[in-house]
Amino acid sequence: KAGVTQTPRYLIKTRGQQVTLSCSPISGHRSVSWYQQTPGQGLQFLFEYFSETQRNKGNFPGRFSGRQFSNSRSEMNVSTLELGDSALYLCASSGDTQYFGPGTRLTVL
Amino acid sequence: GEDVEQSLFLSVREGDSSVINCTYTDSSSTYLYWYKQEPGAGLQLLTYIFSNMDMKQDQRLTVLLNKKDKHLSLRIADTQTGDSAIYFCAESPNYSGGYQKVTFGIGTKLQVIP
Secondary structure, eight states: OOOOEEEOSEEEEOTTOOEEEEEEOOTTOOEEEEEEEETTTEEEEEEEEETTEEEEEOSOOTTEEEEEOTTSOEEEEEOSOOGGGOEEEEEEEESSSEEEOOOEEEEEO | OOOEEEOSEEEEETTSOEEEEEEEOOTTOOEEEEEEEOTTOOEEEEEEEETTOSEEEETTEEEEEETTTTEEEEEESSOOGGGOEEEEEEEESOBSSSBOOOEEOOOEEEEEEO
């Protein structure tokens, strides 16, 4: 069974730009969660999607958004990037248990 | 809101046992997890325990839960250099067809000295 894949693995953007990250969950998993990991704040929950619906949301500004497609693949979008958005963005796929992808390292200059 | 606390750093000698501790505040926590993160990698689920259990053992890993004190610990027996990583304690209030919202601790960096 293939694991959780995230693309791209690395991204460099400048302030004010927007970015879209992609996550493909494990086949058969319908729940996808997104987390932001930074050295100062640790792992923070962004949102969770289940069957194309956002089921839970963390405390992030509206610049952070996401969606899930009918094949369970999920994307998250960050608009008007700020320096503080530099982080490792982790996607987790859930079925019987939760599996994480390798993450996308976003650097905002 | 939910909060999970753990110490930042632990150093042990190869072959010794490691014990990583964690406390949580949410009394409705149903699932408690330990994840491992190696440099440059995502999180690997090591083990989890239901809140109605006191202990779970899986090879070199032993998880102890004191629900009254909301204290969780992970013991790694015969610690190896390959165990060097950051260990995250996490909790989830419920489970219904997929994990809804998992709250993580800041992570404990385990350093294993050869």
